[in-house]
Amino acid sequence: GENVEQHPSTLSVQEGDSAVIKCTYSDSASNYFPWYKQELGKRPQLIIDIRSNVGEKKDQRIAVTLNKTAKHFSLHITETQPEDSAVYFCAATLGSSASKIIFGSGTRLSIRP
Amino acid sequence: DADVTQTPRNRITKTGKRIMLECSQTKGHDRMYWYRQDPGLGLRLIYYSFDVKDINKGEISDGYSVSRQAQAKFSLSLESAIPNQTALYFCATSDLAREDTQYFGPGTRLTVL
Numbered sequence: 096g097e098n099v100e101q102h103p104s105t106l107s108v109q110e111g112d113s114a115v116i117k118c119t120y121s122d123s124a125s126n127y128f129p130w131y132k133q134e135l136g137k138r139p140q141l142i143i144d145i146r147s148n149v150g151e152k153k154d155q156r157i158a159v160t161l162n163k164t165a166k167h168f169s170l171h172i173t174e175t176q177p178e179d180s181a182v183y184f185c186a187a188t189l190g191s192s193a194s195k196i197i198f199g200s201g202t203r204l205s206i207r208p
Numbered sequence: 209d210a211d212v213t214q215t216p217r218n219r220i221t222k223t224g225k226r227i228m229l230e231c232s233q234t235k236g237h238d239r240m241y242w243y244r245q246d247p248g249l250g251l252r253l254i255y256y257s258f259d260v261k262d263i264n265k266g267e268i269s270d271g272y273s274v275s276r277q278a279q280a281k282f283s284l285s286l287e288s289a290i291p292n293q294t295a296l297y298f299c300a301t302s303d304l305a306r307e308d309t310q311y312f313g314p315g316t317r318l319t320v321l
Contacts, residue, residue: 096267104248129309138298138312139251184250195266196310198250 097122099187101199109207114175116202118185119167125187128161128168129196133182142183143170172204180206211235212313214299220319221289229284229316231299237311238304240282242266242274245296245315254297257282289320 101118108114120128126147131139145152145159145168152159156175161168168187172179182201189195212233221227231240242254243266253266255274263274271293275283286293299313 101250138314140312141309144309195253195256198252200248200250 097189097197099185099197099199101185101202103202104200105203105205107205107207108175110175110177112175114172114179114204116170116183116185116204117167118169118187118199119165120187120197121166122187122189122197123166124190125166127188127196128159129186130159130170131184131186131198133184133201135181139184175206177206177208180204212299212301212311214297214313214316216316217314218317220321222321223290225289227286227289227318229297229299229318231282231284231313233280233299233301233313235301235311236279236303237301238279239302240276241300241302241310242272242282242284243298243300244268244293245298251298254284286318286320289318291320294318294320 099118099120106114129144130142132142133139143154143157143159145161147163150161156173158171182203184201185199186196215230239258241256243251245251252268254268254272255266257263257276260276260279273285297316300310302310
């Protein structure tokens with residue numbers, strides 16, 4: 096079946112450095128790619144998303160890039176801060192019809208002071 | 209997101225018991241979902257509903273059933289709970305106008321002894 100692979104599973108970076116999380120997807124019809132952040136004991140919350148008609152989207156310190164040809168997309172966090180510590184999930188729609196989303200297995204990001 | 213609520217928040221039960229998890233939303237969304245979260249496996253879709261008369265199985269529906277009692281309510285039942293159903297369960301909603309963005313409830317931590 097269709098799937099989304101996410102790497103790395105854990106990531107530790109020095110405060111102020113950048114962090115990059117990568118995902119690949121298998122369904123060539125996928126057209127929407129959200130990223131969720133889940134803090135310890137909390138619910139997943141959308142932090143940024145990208146649709147297939149654009150290659151990059153930025154929101155302050157967070158950016159997402161999409162390469163539809165290679166079927167991969169990435170989350171970039173610059174100038175990392177302690178509050179960035181969390182588990183991050185990428186996701187992709189099943190087909191172009193949306194509303195069904197497959198999640199990656201998550202990346203636990205730790206920011207070292 | 210306080211617009212999506214789940215009850216109970218924590219539940220401990222015994223093998224073989226029937227249990228129901230409830231989800232309510234005041235966002236006016238027509239689409240609702242149930243996921244389970246296990247460490248290292250991300251979020252996996254159990255069931256989803258696009259409206260009151262529409263129920264669909266997700267990737268791991270065996271051992272679960274659902275009921276969409278109203279647009280705002282979506283319940284998940286475990287007819288005969290087993291220990292490997294111990295997990296964190298999340299309800300989510302989305303709407304047709306922005307069908308891809310899912311908003312999660314606070315989660316229910318279920319332990320089956």
